[in-house]
Amino acid sequence: MGRYNPSKYLEVFYRWLPSQGSVFGAIMPFMVATLAVNVVLLVLKSEFKTKVGLPLSAHSIFGFLLSFLLVMRTTMAYQRYMEGYAAMSLMVRSARTATREILVAGSSGSDASVARCVRYIKAYLFVATKHLRSEALELEEVPDGLLTARETNYLAPRSRRSLLIIGWLAIEVEALHSMSAISDMHRLHLLNHLQALTDAFMGATRARAMFIPFPFAQVFIVSLTLYCFSLPIVLIPIFGRWSVALTAFACFVIFGTAEVARRLESAFEQYSGFEPIPLDLIITAAFDDIDAYVAQFSDFRRGLTFHRKALDDAEAVDDATRGTWIGLNSLAPEELGPPGEMTEAENVALGMAIETDTVPHEISVAVSELVELDEALERARSAAGSGMSSVNGSVAPDEHEQPMVPNESTMEP
Numbered sequence: 001m002g003r004y005n006p007s008k009y010l011e012v013f014y015r016w017l018p019s020q021g022s023v024f025g026a027i028m029p030f031m032v033a034t035l036a037v038n039v040v041l042l043v044l045k046s047e048f049k050t051k052v053g054l055p056l057s058a059h060s061i062f063g064f065l066l067s068f069l070l071v072m073r074t075t076m077a078y079q080r081y082m083e084g085y086a087a088m089s090l091m092v093r094s095a096r097t098a099t100r101e102i103l104v105a106g107s108s109g110s111d112a113s114v115a116r117c118v119r120y121i122k123a124y125l126f127v128a129t130k131h132l133r134s135e136a137l138e139l140e141e142v143p144d145g146l147l148t149a150r151e152t153n154y155l156a157p158r159s160r161r162s163l164l165i166i167g168w169l170a171i172e173v174e175a176l177h178s179m180s181a182i183s184d185m186h187r188l189h190l191l192n193h194l195q196a197l198t199d200a201f202m203g204a205t206r207a208r209a210m211f212i213p214f215p216f217a218q219v220f221i222v223s224l225t226l227y228c229f230s231l232p233i234v235l236i237p238i239f240g241r242w243s244v245a246l247t248a249f250a251c252f253v254i255f256g257t258a259e260v261a262r263r264l265e266s267a268f269e270q271y272s273g274f275e276p277i278p279l280d281l282i283i284t285a286a287f288d289d290i291d292a293y294v295a296q297f298s299d300f301r302r303g304l305t306f307h308r309k310a311l312d313d314a315e316a317v318d319d320a321t322r323g324t325w326i327g328l329n330s331l332a333p334e335e336l337g338p339p340g341e342m343t344e345a346e347n348v349a350l351g352m353a354i355e356t357d358t359v360p361h362e363i364s365v366a367v368s369e370l371v372e373l374d375e376a377l378e379r380a381r382s383a384a385g386s387g388m389s390s391v392n393g394s395v396a397p398d399e400h401e402q403p404m405v406p407n408e409s410t411m412e413p
Helices: 009-013 024-047 056-108 111-132 149-155 161-178 184-209 214-265 279-301 319-329 344-355 361-392
Strands: none
Touching (some): 024 214, 056 111, 056 161, 056 214, 111 279
């Protein structure tokens, strides 16, 4: 839809071009025709003394009935617009949810099958956009990595291409289930998401294909045309030459409202500067979110869980510790040295990583075993030192221990 700033009230007064989202260009032919009738009637009245006029009360009653038709027409159009928008919202919401569940639940299965599922979800959104706009699927228009040439050539001559991609997704889900990569519960959840994608596509298709009934359209258009073209006959006897301005304003309101209703009911079409439902923005945002999920899950599998508290606290972790922490997550357990041989920054980073559980499990276990071994050696050294001190009859003083000073008041004489 034509974007504007609602807080700038005067902006609507200087945006009249079709490229700026205005309907003025679309209704201009109707306004010109009505004004031409007005001018001709003015010339006949002034030059040829022709009697021009209609009872104002009769025309007012006709206008009252036309207002009901306008309200009904705009209400029906807005309902179709909201139905199409709701279908698109369900489509992208189900696509995001299905992507998250496939990435997490199918992580133990084939990476190639999971990648195909994610690719097919994005392809479904792209192909659905093409279908709703009644555009052909061309190979050169498909984004890189979304569909192979063979898949594009297979889908191009078919009508409901998005439903075919849903079938491909169902096959991949069954493949993940057969290799025990997903449980029965996750399989049912994913199939429900696929059903939601199907329902969203059918709902959007219904909103695009369904028009108002012909009898209503006939009554509305005929009534609208007769009212506007007969308006100058009523206004000329009362306002004279000023009737031109009044007729132009009345035509702008009536024909403009009818054109807005027509565009709202054609919610997925693209106009110059006007798009009722911004499909490109919606699909681009969904693609960005899906790519972010994939990147986040890839980091999670490598141990780089950046959403944890310690990594988010930039004030508590300096750049050196942050870089060391990320480096530790990429190390194998055998590559991780004993705690005593690591730098201070590495010790701090490792301790924070273990506390927040942001290192892989095998590294955490290896470090815990090293720490327990180091503590056991320290206890053995302390026990050995205590035994030697007892044998020698002296105890090594603690450097933090305060010396004992006798109290003179309690000393015996």
